Amino acid sequence: MGISRMKSVARTFCWWPGLDREIETQGKACTVCQAARNAAPVTPLQLWTWPERPWKxxxxxxxxxxxxxxxxxxxxxxxxxxxxxxxxxxxxxxxxxxxxxxxxxxxxxxxxxxxxxxxxxxxxxxxxxxxxxxxxxxxxxxxxxxxxxxxxxxxxxxxxxxxxxxxxxxxxxxxxxxxx
CATH class of the missing domain: 3.30.420.10 (Ribonuclease H-like superfamily/Ribonuclease H)
Incomplete structure (x- = not known):
């Protein structure tokens, strides 16, 4: 469900100091979580240059x-x-x-x-x-x-x-x- 969602669900049941850090560590170490997450963008988006006049x-x-x-x-x-x-x-x-x-x-x-x-x-x-x-x-x-x-x-x-x-x-x- 993702690290953010896991933190949110955990906070509804209990809390302790370092909860966010421990969930992040656990999520990054979990092979199932890593396999299911969205792939990072392959290349950064290249923006078009701003045309200096209409109809260019x-x-x-x-x-x-x-x-x-x-x-x-x-x-x-x-x-x-x-x-x-x-x-x-x-x-x-x-x-x-x-x-x-x-x-x-x-x-x-x-x-x-x-x-x-x-x-x-x-x-x-x-x-x-x-x-x-x-x-x-x-x-x-x-x-x-x-x-x-x-x-x-x-x-x-x-x-x-x-x-x-x-x-x-x-x-x-x-x-x-x-x-x-």
Whole structure:
């Protein structure tokens, strides 16, 4: 149950001087406790550098509810969020949505995404290359590297799971633009 929990339970029954130290010593010496505890982080978290201006680095990801997909884009500097509702997550549809968004706000220097096929395809690479954009992929199976977009995806999913409906969602903080 962990050293903190063992101390807490022990204090409800009795107390003596050095109780905490003795429980810590016993817990660190227990092979079962050591085998069951959570592993320490392998490497320290490397934070992204703060972009000096808006639209320098944007984080992109997809969320899904039922048959509806949402392309989520977050500006790292301003935390501006754009959400686009779509029924398709093909590379062509992704590029089409991003092309319209970039036409409105300008080209970002660095879009950051996970390794989903629509972000790693040759069509997407060609789109980035033709626009002079340096695309950055986060490590596979490490979604925290794209944490800004993952956080917005989590908020979106929580809100949609509450069944407030897309029409009410559109009136909340974020704007969901339908892209059919």
């Amino acid at each position: 680095r944007v984080h992109v990801d997809y969320a899904q509810r039922d048959q509806t997909h949402f392309l989520v884009l977050v500006d790292s500097h301003s935390k501006w969020v754009e959400v686009f509702e779509t029924t398709s997550t093909t590379t062509q549809k992704t590029v089409e949505i991003l092309r319209r968004l970039f036409a409105a706000y300008g080209l970002p220097e660095e879009p950051v995404s996970d390794n989903d096929p629509h972000f790693t395809s040759t069509v997407f690479e060609s789109f980035c290359k033709s626009n002079g954009i340096k695309h950055t992929l986060v490590p596979p199976y490490h979604p925290v590297s794209n944490g800004v977009a993952e956080r917005v995806v989590g908020i979106l999913k929580q809100t949609l799971l509450r069944d407030i409906g897309l029409e009410q969602w559109r009136t909340v903080n974020l704007v969901i633009a339908p892209c059919v």
